[in-house]
Amino acid sequence: MRAEAESRQRGLFEAEESLPRVERLTPESHENGPQAIFRTVFCELRPRSPIPPIAIEFCRFANANAFIQLKQGRIEVRITDVLQNAPEDVLEALAYILLSKLYRRPVPRESSHRYRRYLLRKDVRERISHVRRERGRKEVAAAAGGTYDLDEIFDAVNARYFHGLMARPSLGWSIRASRQTLGHYDASHHTIVLSRILDSADVPRLAVEYVMYHEMLHIRFPTEHRGARRCVHTREFKTEERKFEGFDEAKAILKAL
Ligand SMILES: [Zn+2]
Numbered sequence: 015m016r017a018e019a020e021s022r023q024r025g026l027f028e029a030e031e032s033l034p035r036v037e038r039l040t041p042e043s044h045e046n047g048p049q050a051i052f053r054t055v056f057c058e059l060r061p062r063s064p065i066p067p068i069a070i071e072f073c074r075f076a077n078a079n080a081f082i083q084l085k086q087g088r089i090e091v092r093i094t095d096v097l098q099n100a101p102e103d104v105l106e107a108l109a110y111i112l113l114s115k116l117y118r119r120p121v122p123r124e125s126s127h128r129y130r131r132y133l134l135r136k137d138v139r140e141r142i143s144h145v146r147r148e149r150g151r152k153e154v155a156a157a158a159g160g161t162y163d164l165d166e167i168f169d170a171v172n173a174r175y176f177h178g179l180m181a182r183p184s185l186g187w188s189i190r191a192s193r194q195t196l197g198h199y200d201a202s203h204h205t206i207v208l209s210r211i212l213d214s215a216d217v218p219r220l221a222v223e224y225v226m227y228h229e230m231l232h233i234r235f236p237t238e239h240r241g242a243r244r245c246v247h248t249r250e251f252k253t254e255e256r257k258f259e260g261f262d263e264a265k266a267i268l269k270a271l
């Protein structure tokens with residue numbers, strides 16, 4: 015999927031290579047907008063360097079991504095189209111973040127804070143979530159694994175801890191056997207995904223049930239947003255999590271994986 019995206023990207027840039035020379039040699043000709051913002055920030059960061067041509071592309075990414083690279087003396091920027099109409103100070107913050115990254119400088123805190131705050135704004139979050147749902151392909155394997163059936167695990171945990179009242183979300187095993195992410199709840203797809211690494215006879219059922227329980231609590235306690243901080247595991251969440259019978263044992267099993 016990544017290779018496909020790259021070749022498509024190359025295609026875009028090739029098309030631009032054939033723009034009239036004059037256009038590419040005089041980036042200053044654009045009066046306003048993202049180009050101007052990136053040029054201004056470039057001057058701030060590298061006052062002694064001549065400004066290279068800067069190409070900015072707003073792309074239909076499936077999430078809130080932004081990329082930058084230096085290619086044949088040209089700065090190429092790809093930004094999610096969700097940010098296409100973002101306020102100037104947000105694009106300026108993004109320019110600081112990306113250009114600092116490109117030139118291996120520390121990102122100004124003020125910039126990363128402002129950018130993050132914008133992404134956490136309710137309307138922006140909703141737009142990102144919408145875009146993710148529409149464009150993102152959720153790649154998960156079926157709930158019935160080789161050892162454990164997630165439908166069955168869900169039912170058991172639901173009956174024991176939620177009075178069987180939680181509506182069943184989509185359930186699936188991850189494609190890759192991740193050790194870092196043993197489970198996650200994807201709110202935009204309303205899907206609980208457990209790492210394939212848990213679908214093994216070597217992993218006691220208790221541990222699998224615990225990960226399922228943890229993810230179900232994410233449905234029970236939707237993510238709270240406090241200012242620029244994303245608060246996922248609230249005190250309330252953690253108190254509830256401790257009610258899992260065999261909590262310490264399950265934790266120990268997962269730690270030893
Ligand atoms: Zn969690």
